[in-house]
Amino acid sequence: MDHARSSDGEVTVATPTPLISKSLHVPPIEIVDGQGLTLVSRDGDRYLDSCGGVAVSALGHRHPRIVEAMEASTRDVTWVHAGSFTTRAVQDLAAYLTDRSAGLDHVYFMSGGSEIMEVALKLVLQHHMERGQASRTVFVSRRQSYHGSTLATLSLSGNTQRRACFDPALTTPVEFVSPCYSFREKRQGETDSGYVARLAGELDETITRVGSRRVAAFVMETVVGSTSGAVPPVPGYLAAMKEVCSKHGVLLLLDEIMCGLGRTGRYFAFHDDDVEPDIVTVGKGLGAGYAPMSALLATEEVMRPLREGSGVLENGQTHVNNPHGAAVALAVQKAVCEEGVLENSVGVARYLRSLLEEVKTQTPVVGDVRGRGMFLGLEFVDPEDGRSPLPHAKRFSQLLKSSGLANGVLLYPGHGTVDGTAGAHLLLAPPLVTTDAEAATMVERVQASITAAFEAWRQELSPV
Numbered sequence: 001m002d003h004a005r006s007s008d009g010e011v012t013v014a015t016p017t018p019l020i021s022k023s024l025h026v027p028p029i030e031i032v033d034g035q036g037l038t039l040v041s042r043d044g045d046r047y048l049d050s051c052g053g054v055a056v057s058a059l060g061h062r063h064p065r066i067v068e069a070m071e072a073s074t075r076d077v078t079w080v081h082a083g084s085f086t087t088r089a090v091q092d093l094a095a096y097l098t099d100r101s102a103g104l105d106h107v108y109f110m111s112g113g114s115e116i117m118e119v120a121l122k123l124v125l126q127h128h129m130e131r132g133q134a135s136r137t138v139f140v141s142r143r144q145s146y147h148g149s150t151l152a153t154l155s156l157s158g159n160t161q162r163r164a165c166f167d168p169a170l171t172t173p174v175e176f177v178s179p180c181y182s183f184r185e186k187r188q189g190e191t192d193s194g195y196v197a198r199l200a201g202e203l204d205e206t207i208t209r210v211g212s213r214r215v216a217a218f219v220m221e222t223v224v225g226s227t228s229g230a231v232p233p234v235p236g237y238l239a240a241m242k243e244v245c246s247k248h249g250v251l252l253l254l255d256e257i258m259c260g261l262g263r264t265g266r267y268f269a270f271h272d273d274d275v276e277p278d279i280v281t282v283g284k285g286l287g288a289g290y291a292p293m294s295a296l297l298a299t300e301e302v303m304r305p306l307r308e309g310s311g312v313l314e315n316g317q318t319h320v321n322n323p324h325g326a327a328v329a330l331a332v333q334k335a336v337c338e339e340g341v342l343e344n345s346v347g348v349a350r351y352l353r354s355l356l357e358e359v360k361t362q363t364p365v366v367g368d369v370r371g372r373g374m375f376l377g378l379e380f381v382d383p384e385d386g387r388s389p390l391p392h393a394k395r396f397s398q399l400l401k402s403s404g405l406a407n408g409v410l411l412y413p414g415h416g417t418v419d420g421t422a423g424a425h426l427l428l429a430p431p432l433v434t435t436d437a438e439a440a441t442m443v444e445r446v447q448a449s450i451t452a453a454f455e456a457w458r459q460e461l462s463p464v
Contacts, residue, residue: 029405034061037431037438039410047405050442051412055225055258055375055429058288059335063433066290069331078324083316087323093330097297100267100337103276104297109326111319113257113283114148116294119315120281121152121172124217124251127302130309133249136216139172140206140250142179144420146227147219147255156219159227160420175210177202179224180233183368183379184418192234200240207248217251217278218244222269225258228417229377229425230370238273251302257283257294258375262336262432265346265373272372278302285336291328292319336432345432348439349373352428355443363447365390365454374434378426378450379417389423392461396424400453407452409445426450 021028033040037060039047049057059066077087094107108123110116121139128136141147143158154163155172158179163170178185178199186195207215218241224231245252252275259269260282266272268280279302283294306313319325336342353369353376360366360378367381380396382388390396393415404411417423430442 036060036062037434045405045408047408047410048438048442048445049410050404050428050430050446051410052284052429052431053289053410054284054412055263055427056284056289058262058285058432059290059332059341060431060433061289063290063335065335065339066288066328066331070290070328073324073327076323076327079319080323082320086321087326089323089327089330090321093326093333096330096333097282097295101280101297102268102271103299104280105300106298106303108296108298108313109321110294110296110317111292111322111325113281113294114150114153115317116281116283116296117148117153117156117255117257118150119313120253120279120296121156121217122315123279123296123298123302123313124253126310126314127251127305128216130305133213135213136250137173138175138210138214139216140175140177140203140210140218142220143176144179144181144227144418145219145221145224145255147221148257157227159416161416162227175206175215177206179228179231180237181224181228181231182234183231183370186234193236195234196236196240199237200244203241203244204247207244207250212248212250215248215250217253219253219255221255221257221259222273223259223264223372223375225375226412226414226427229379229414229427230259230372230375230429231377232370232372233273236274238270238275242275242277251278253277253279253281255281257281258429259372261285261333262342262345263373263375263429264371265342265349267337267342269372286332287325287329288332290332291325293322293325293329341432345374345434348434348436349376351436352376352430352434352439352443355440356428356446359443359447359450363450363454365450371428374428374430374432376428378428380424380426380450389418391422392457393417393422393424395460396453396457399456400424400426400449403449403453403456404445407445407449409442409449411446411449 030042031039032042037049141156145158147153147156152172155170158176254277279298287293356369364383368379380390397413397415400413412427415424417425
């Protein structure tokens with residue numbers, strides 16, 4: 001394939017290719033090598049990964065323990081039909097996750113986040129049906145959320161930008177409530193407890209309006225990921241939402257596809273909150289890019305009606321409980337928990353955040369620094385007032401991504417931060433093995449990229 005670079009740094013294709021990529025106009029850069037946090041292109045360009053791809057690469061590339069586990073697994077059984085068989089690798093991974101979950105006693109594995117969220121929705125509906133409450137078919141989700149790319153999970157996703165193309169086909173019944181987004185939606189003078197009470201009241205009113213016997217589950221990302229840029233809940237929020245759910249017999253389903261398994265500094269992100277969820281989904285960090293794996297964890301209370309009723313979870317897909325993926329994921333999780341990776345990430349995360357706070361003071365276009373652990377976000381604002389959403393946000397995000405590549409850093413910018421249209425942000429989710437020195441280099445390149453992108457954006461808006 002022949003490549004050329006446009007004036008803003010983006011790669012353009014000169015000859016057609018059979019590969020369907022995300023962009024049909026701008027082909028992806030071919031990567032030929034990876035070591036730790038660094039990716040190397042076919043042209044020899046090196047990129048420091050500030051976002052773990054999309055919060056996937058928890059251990060970076062070529063981790064020796066994982067490479068060894070991958071090779072060993074190929075000498076064992078690599079696939080069996082989960083309808084008839086199980087393997088030690090799958091059972092061991094299930095035990096490893098449940099032992100660290102504090103109350104989630106059952107696990108089901110799939111390949112990706114969208115798949116496992118789809119299964120979670122099926123489980124919710126079947127749970128209620130087996131309890132004799134088949135009328136519970138309505139889900140409650142939040143604005144600006146994202147839960148997957150299937151039609152059902154898109155139905156639950158409150159991000160209008162990602163739904164738009166498929167809206168006519170999104171038929172899963174969903175009601176949307178406000179996100180917990182204190183930077184934009186907490187009122188002046190409102191305390192955290194007052195803000196939580198207001199949001200809990202909104203959820204309660206929504207369930208009551210729809211009808212308690214019709215609502216199946218409240219679905220939310222514990223820390224919002226790609227659509228708004230690492231937005232954490234304020235203290236007490238999750239516990240208040242769980243209380244409302246329990247009042248109405250509604251399940252609490254937490255989506256930790258991006259933020260779980262050490263990303264926030266705790267093994268599960270909800271461990272920072274006083275809450276006991278009914279179902280939790282995890283994904284990206286489970287296989288850390290070495291194998292496509294995701295998991296659903298559920299309480300005994302969720303599973304009991306199925307066991308005492310039909311005796312089967314009504315779902316069948318090719319890679320349910322995949323043994324090769326489980327063996328690799330188990331090695332990943334053991335590395336995170338047994339090699340000091342989680343502890344390292346906590347210390348580096350504090351340092352990384354302090355550096356980003358300095359960037360905010362020096363860069364007027366940065367209005368907020370937020371997140372938990374190695375899951376951080378910058379929200380960009382109009383520097384004229386330091387608060388309003390940055391206008392022409394989509395173009396700024398495009399320029400920022402290109403500027404990052406020019407500065408040797410892989411960035412994950414987003415636009416439509418506030419309502420699906422307005423605003424822009426940058427999500428940072430570097431590998432948990434990042435060192436202080438790498439974090440410092442990363443932030444230097446991030447700041448340089450923001451400055452360059454803003455200058456290019458300003459010149460486009462006000463050409464000389």
